Amino acid sequence: MSKEFEIAREFEVDATPDQVWDAVTSGTGGWLWPMEPPEPREGGRGPWGSTVTAWDPPHKYTNRLEGVDENSEQTLNQLDYTVEPRDGGRRAWVRYVHSGIFVDDWDNQYDGASRHTDFYLHTLREYLTRFAARPAAFATFDGPEASKGADAFAAVGRALGLGDDTAEGTRVQAQGPDGQVLDAVVDFRNPYFIGLRTDDALVRFFGRNHWGAPVGMSVHDFAPGADAKRNEAAWQGWLNQAFGA
Structure with missing residues (x-):
């Protein structure tokens, strides 16, 4: 049975808001995997055929994909990043929310997505503090x-x-x-x-x-x-x- 989900995380990182923004929108594969960078405007095309529903550099970015194909485990997928400066802009606070609808096997899908989120966001922090802007x-x-x-x-x-x-x-x-x-x-x-x-x-x-x-x-x-x-x-x-x- 289809059911909505939401996975939310917050963290601070020793990187500027601009560095965080570049990492999550450039699609280089430095911390996640290579993907089509979003068209830089609200209503633009995002990765994997999604739509950019919020675009306010370097503070707010959201992409939303509806009507995922019938063989997918999801029918709705949304990724939302909120970035705010800390310590006069030398650091950044990040709120990440992954939400959508899982089609079935909800508990297993949610558990996997939640645990992967922690690892992926840890890798983002490692990239930002150790390898930012280096080609991958x-x-x-x-x-x-x-x-x-x-x-x-x-x-x-x-x-x-x-x-x-x-x-x-x-x-x-x-x-x-x-x-x-x-x-x-x-x-x-x-x-x-x-x-x-x-x-x-x-x-x-x-x-x-x-x-x-x-x-x-x-x-x-x-x-x-x-x-x-x-x-x-x-x-x-x-x-x-x-x-x-």
Whole structure:
């Protein structure tokens, strides 16, 4: 049965309102994924065929998509960003609201969307404070069928060489693809997600097996000359190997 939902978050970040605005409207893939930037006016075209319903740089941006196709899990999707200056404009306060209508399996869909929101917004803050305005080579992909298992995400931590007690903020020598050792900080970790931050990249692992999908990955590579396709091939092989595929 269709039912409305709303996921709201607020946070402050060491970035100017203009930096936040650029991050959420440029569509570069620096923190989320590459997408069509919105047409800069109310009533303009937004990402994925949405409509811009609010446009007040750098304070208010909303896009709304209605009539999502019949195979979608949603019939309405709206993203709303409110940005206000703090500390004389040196910092920003952000309110993010994701709302809409889930078609069915509401509890599972809401739980997944809510937990992903926390991880995505954390990645936004990492991008703003560490990599803002640097071009990103972005790649994202899923693990094999075996990664849908109920306890599959634990295999990711083991493959990285992380102990069960390796907490957020820990600097690690993580085991990457092709024998590569990553000097990284575990910038996010809970039973559903792992985030690694290196000097030049944000590497994200998504335990979507908790919601019936394969484990996923994304790489935001900010190194000069970074190659998204090469990263995808290397990390896809790593992810397959982690699940014996």
